[in-house]
Amino acid sequence: MNTLRLHLILCAGFATTFGSMRAQVAVQVExxxxxxxxxxxxxxxxxxxxxxxxxxxxxxxxxxxxRPELLEADFVGTAKDKxxxxxxxQGKLGIHTRYQDRSHDIQFLFYSPDGLSLELTDTVHYDxxxxxxxxxxxxxxxxxxxxxxxTPAEVRWRVRIFQSQPx
Amino acid sequence: MRLRSPILxxxxxxxxxxxxVAQSPSISVPxxxxxxxxxSVQSTGSGKATLYIIGPEQVLKRDVQLGETTYFPAGSxxxxxxYLAVLAGESATQNDSFDVVPASKPVNISFFAKPxxxxxxxxxxxxxxxxxxxxxxxxxxxxxxxxFELSTPSGALQKRLVVTHEGAxxxxxxxxxxxxxxxxxxxxxxxxxxxxIGQVPGDPCGLKMNAKPSGQKVQLVTDPVRDCSGNAxxxxxxxxxxxxxxxxxxxxxxxLKHGIAEATLQVHSGARxxxxxxxxxxxxxxxxx
Numbered sequence: 001m002n003t004l005r006l007h008l009i010l011c012a013g014f015a016t017t018f019g020s021m022r023a024q025v026a027v028q029v030e031x032x033x034x035x036x037x038x039x040x041x042x043x044x045x046x047x048x049x050x051x052x053x054x055x056x057x058x059x060x061x062x063x064x065x066x067r068p069e070l071l072e073a074d075f076v077g078t079a080k081d082k083x084x085x086x087x088x089x090q091g092k093l094g095i096h097t098r099y100q101d102r103s104h105d106i107q108f109l110f111y112s113p114d115g116l117s118l119e120l121t122d123t124v125h126y127d128x129x130x131x132x133x134x135x136x137x138x139x140x141x142x143x144x145x146x147x148x149x150x151t152p153a154e155v156r157w158r159v160r161i162f163q164s165q166p167x
Numbered sequence: 168m169r170l171r172s173p174i175l176x177x178x179x180x181x182x183x184x185x186x187x188v189a190q191s192p193s194i195s196v197p198x199x200x201x202x203x204x205x206x207s208v209q210s211t212g213s214g215k216a217t218l219y220i221i222g223p224e225q226v227l228k229r230d231v232q233l234g235e236t237t238y239f240p241a242g243s244x245x246x247x248x249x250y251l252a253v254l255a256g257e258s259a260t261q262n263d264s265f266d267v268v269p270a271s272k273p274v275n276i277s278f279f280a281k282p283x284x285x286x287x288x289x290x291x292x293x294x295x296x297x298x299x300x301x302x303x304x305x306x307x308x309x310x311x312x313x314x315f316e317l318s319t320p321s322g323a324l325q326k327r328l329v330v331t332h333e334g335a336x337x338x339x340x341x342x343x344x345x346x347x348x349x350x351x352x353x354x355x356x357x358x359x360x361x362x363x364i365g366q367v368p369g370d371p372c373g374l375k376m377n378a379k380p381s382g383q384k385v386q387l388v389t390d391p392v393r394d395c396s397g398n399a400x401x402x403x404x405x406x407x408x409x410x411x412x413x414x415x416x417x418x419x420x421x422x423l424k425h426g427i428a429e430a431t432l433q434v435h436s437g438a439r440x441x442x443x444x445x446x447x448x449x450x451x452x453x454x455x456x
Contacts, residue, residue, distance in 0.1 A: 113294035
């Protein structure tokens with residue numbers, strides 16, 4: 001079972017579903033090995049992955065368009081506050097950033113006993129492009145390991161902690 | 168001109184290359200910076216440039232003189248994450264990545280305790296989850312021991328020591344045999360967070376009534392209603408008295424008042440009387456006059 005990995009390739013059709021043009025994003029989900037007593041059903045796992053990847057789209061759009069309201073649907077609490085502050089800082093400095101996630105490698109870590117929080121790590125490969133008044137300043141291919149905590153809202157999971165760390 | 172032109176070109180090319188080398192910026196950043204700490208970025212080259220520190224969590228921009236060190240005082244960069252330092256000069260741009268890591272000292276605890284109210288005597292009935300944060304609300308990933316304590320008014324104490332894993336720790340506790348208000352505390356060093364857990368009595372236990380004539384009727388009165396640990400069942404809890412006679416059943420519901428329930432029924436001789444509360448059955452009495 002340890003060698004089993006769920007491979008998902010989300011293509012242009014996926015992008016159409018969520019209403020924006022997106023390059024191909026490869027998503028790999030590691031076998032679930034939770035630190036905690038609560039099990040994660042396949043249905044819940046699918047919903048978390050779907051909502052988390054949607055959050056990346058909201059994040060990308062907010063950073064590119066400098067519109068903090070684009071974070072509202074997918075982020076909450078600390079993550080929303082911090083990302084929203086960054087968007088506002090970018091606006092003041094006259095810059096914007098394009099984050100294009102190319103691949104995700106997701107590992108579920110912890111599902112709280114009360115079902116009110118779920119923690120995962122995601123090793124993300126992405127391109128970041130920095131622009132000042134639409135002039136490209138730099139482009140870099142990056143990777144980072146994100147530590148993410150999601151909490152359930154009315155109809156979806158929302159990202160509450162969104163923090164990268166050294167790999 | 169044919170002779171002089173190549174020399175001129177060579178000279179110009181050399182000068183341009185020399186100028187480019189002299190002005191070409193390079194950048195040196197620390198690999199990691201603790202959140203909120205002072206740090207510096209070293210550049211080489213000459214001329215003016217703009218230094219950007221770019222991350223999803225924070226953005227900074229400084230005008231810099233190439234060849235000098237740019238200092239960022241404590242508190243400048245405080246959100247943990249991966250950052251891109253970009254040095255944009257007049258002729259070229261350099262970039263490098265670095266990480267801002269959470270401070271190691273926990274300052275904030277997010278403590279979720281569930282449920283806030285539960286019956287006594289439930290094994291692992293209470294759960295507590297903790298996420299640890301530094302002063303800037305960065306999740307601290309370093310394994311850190313967390314002490315969980317559940318104390319009752321009588322002084323009974325359950326204690327667990329759990330080490331965080333990727334910033335989170337959890338535990339479960341038993342609700343105790345005594346009703347009342349418990350304090351559930353999560354503590355890391357001098358930082359603590361407290362939640363209140365209400366323990367309410369369990370189901371009635373050993374429910375018993377007595378019957379005595381009251382004129383033409385019968386008065387039914389329960390003994391004080393308690394759970395199996397001796398905690399008084401709250402007033403208002405419904406107790407049902409039932410008479411079964413000749414295949415016919417009649418019932419009357421009464422709330423507990425001062426710990427007991429009572430009812431007066433028109434009872435037939437030969438009837439069977441019973442008492443119950445919820446799904447808990449009490450004793451039965453055969454009535455004859």
